[in-house]
Amino acid sequence: xxxxxxxxxxxxxxxxxxxxxxxxxxxxxxxxxxxxxxxxxxxxxxxxxxxxxxxxxxxxxxxxxxxxxxxxxxxxxxxxxxxxxxxxxxxxxxxxxxxxxxxxxxxxxxxxxxxxxxxxxxxxxxxxxxxxxxxxxxxxxxxxxxxxxxxxxxxxxxxxxxxxxxxxxxxxxxxxxxxxxxxxxxxxxxxxxxxxxxxxxxxxxxxxxxxxxxxxxxxxxxxxxxxxx
Numbered sequence: 001x002x003x004x005x006x007x008x009x010x011x012x013x014x015x016x017x018x019x020x021x022x023x024x025x026x027x028x029x030x031x032x033x034x035x036x037x038x039x040x041x042x043x044x045x046x047x048x049x050x051x052x053x054x055x056x057x058x059x060x061x062x063x064x065x066x067x068x069x070x071x072x073x074x075x076x077x078x079x080x081x082x083x084x085x086x087x088x089x090x091x092x093x094x095x096x097x098x099x100x101x102x103x104x105x106x107x108x109x110x111x112x113x114x115x116x117x118x119x120x121x122x123x124x125x126x127x128x129x130x131x132x133x134x135x136x137x138x139x140x141x142x143x144x145x146x147x148x149x150x151x152x153x154x155x156x157x158x159x160x161x162x163x164x165x166x167x168x169x170x171x172x173x174x175x176x177x178x179x180x181x182x183x184x185x186x187x188x189x190x191x192x193x194x195x196x197x198x199x200x201x202x203x204x205x206x207x208x209x210x211x212x213x214x215x216x217x218x219x220x221x222x223x224x225x226x227x228x229x
Contacts, residue, residue, distance in 0.1 A: 008174050009174060012178040012181065013181040015158055015216065016179060016183075018212060018213070019103065019182070019213070020184065052186075054141040055141065055147075056144055056179070056187065058144025058148065059145070060144075060148070060176055063159075063176070063179050064173070065172070067162040068169075070171070071162065071163050071168045074163045088164060089164055089220060089221070092164055093220035097213070098157070099157040101210060102210070103213055104206055104207045114156070117151035117152075117156070124146055128147065131146075161174070162178075164220070
């Protein structure tokens with residue numbers, strides 16, 4: 001097992017956790033609406049938790065599926081064209097650096113990358129409106145599965161990194177750990193969510209997070225990876 005694989009799962013979790021302030025802006029409203037749509041009464045907390053968990057399970061499952069598809073295509077292409085691995089690694093590193101610059105509020109170029117997924121999302125988003133309002137866990141699961149395809153620079157950055165893993169399964173598992181890292185903010189309830197929401201406006205934390213993502217990106221670039229070895 002390579003050093004990258006040893007570090008990929010906890011690193012992906014850390015990227016999700018630190019980048020979850022970005023997730024609050026992109027997907028936090030959906031989590032909030034699931035709770036607001038429920039009538040307050042007996043069993044409210046249980047139904048609320050069930051819907052939120054179902055939604056997030058669907059979202060994380062989509063991340064894993066996308067990573068598996070990308071890893072499958074990249075592995076097949078790399079077998080036919082050897083230099084592709086270096087190209088993919090460079091792209092993944094640059095995406096992480098761009099996301100770090102965005103998190104630190106130094107440069108917002110990652111928004112141009114997010115536009116790549118806009119045409120696909122334009123086709124999928126009408127389907128999400130058909131599911132609303134959410135009345136049971138099955139609908140929440142379907143909504144989360146659709147929302148996992150929302151164009152997001154943080155997701156794209158981690159997907160590029162996941163595609164570098166040595167197998168389709170490890171690529172998918174990398175995105176599962178990333179998704180688990182976003183859970184504290186996306187569940188939107190309790191102390192952890194309030195804490196992370198406060199960090200969203202904390203300039204020092206944003207710059208610290210951005211700097212860490214930039215370091216992840218630099219570590220991923222082929223030249224520095226070779227020096228590390």
